[in-house]
Amino acid sequence: MKQSHIRILVVDDHFMVRIGWIGAFEGVPDMVVAGEARDGAEAVAAFAKIKPDVTLMDGILPDMHGVEVTRRILEQYPAARIILVSINETAEDVHQALEAGACGYMPKSCEKDAIVRAIRAVAAGERYLPPHLARKLAERNLHATLSGREVEVLRLIARGKANKEIADELGLSIPTVKTHIAHILTKLDAPDRTRAVTAAMERGLLRM
Known part of the structure; x- marks a missing residue:
C-alpha cells in the first residue's frame, strides 16, 4: 500500500530559510513540501491552490504579520492546520497565534526532529507546543492581562x-x-x- 505524505506549505520571506526547510524534509518518508510563499498575499493564494495538510508560517512577513495571514486563511478554510514559526518566544506571541487559530507554535531555532514531531501532531489533528512554550503559556494564563x-x-x-x-x-x-x-x-x-x-x-x- 502506498504511503500517503503530509503535504506542507512553507511561508517565509527569506529564500535561504525556505530552502533550509525544504532540505530538512528531504528523507522524511511521510512529508513533502508542496509549495512555498514569500509573503502573506502569496501564502493565501498558495494555500487556495495547494490545499496543504500543514502550513509552516513565518511570524513576521513583509506585508503582514503571520498571525494575520493565519486568520485570513482560516476565514476561508476553517480546517487549515497552521504552525507559526517565529523568532519571538513570548507567552503573548504564542497566545495571539493560538487565538488566531494556529494549531502550533515553534521557535525558528528548533531542531529538525522537533519540527517533524510538530508537523505530524498537527496533521493528526492535535495542537502542538514545545514544552518550554507550553510552560510560558500556562504561566501567562495564571494571571490576568494588563489593562x-x-x-x-x-x-x-x-x-x-x-x-x-x-x-x-x-x-x-x-x-x-x-x-x-x-x-x-x-x-x-x-x-x-x-x-x-x-x-x-x-x-x-x-x-x-
Whole structure:
C-alpha cells in the first residue's frame, strides 16, 4: 500500500530559510513540501491552490504579520492546520497565534526532529507546543492581562519615570498611579517595579 505524505506549505520571506526547510524534509518518508510563499498575499493564494495538510508560517512577513495571514486563511478554510514559526518566544506571541487559530507554535531555532514531531501532531489533528512554550503559556494564563492604562504606566516605569512624572504625563493623581502599580505587581507576581518590567517583557505584554 502506498504511503500517503503530509503535504506542507512553507511561508517565509527569506529564500535561504525556505530552502533550509525544504532540505530538512528531504528523507522524511511521510512529508513533502508542496509549495512555498514569500509573503502573506502569496501564502493565501498558495494555500487556495495547494490545499496543504500543514502550513509552516513565518511570524513576521513583509506585508503582514503571520498571525494575520493565519486568520485570513482560516476565514476561508476553517480546517487549515497552521504552525507559526517565529523568532519571538513570548507567552503573548504564542497566545495571539493560538487565538488566531494556529494549531502550533515553534521557535525558528528548533531542531529538525522537533519540527517533524510538530508537523505530524498537527496533521493528526492535535495542537502542538514545545514544552518550554507550553510552560510560558500556562504561566501567562495564571494571571490576568494588563489593562491599557496599566501598560502605559509600566512603559513609563521602564523608562525610569518616578510616580510624579508618570502622574503628570498621564494626567493622573499620584495615588491613582500607585494603585495602578500595585495592580501591576499583583498581576505579574512581581516583588518590585524592575521585576514587573522584566516579567512583562518576557511575556510579550510590554514592547519598548
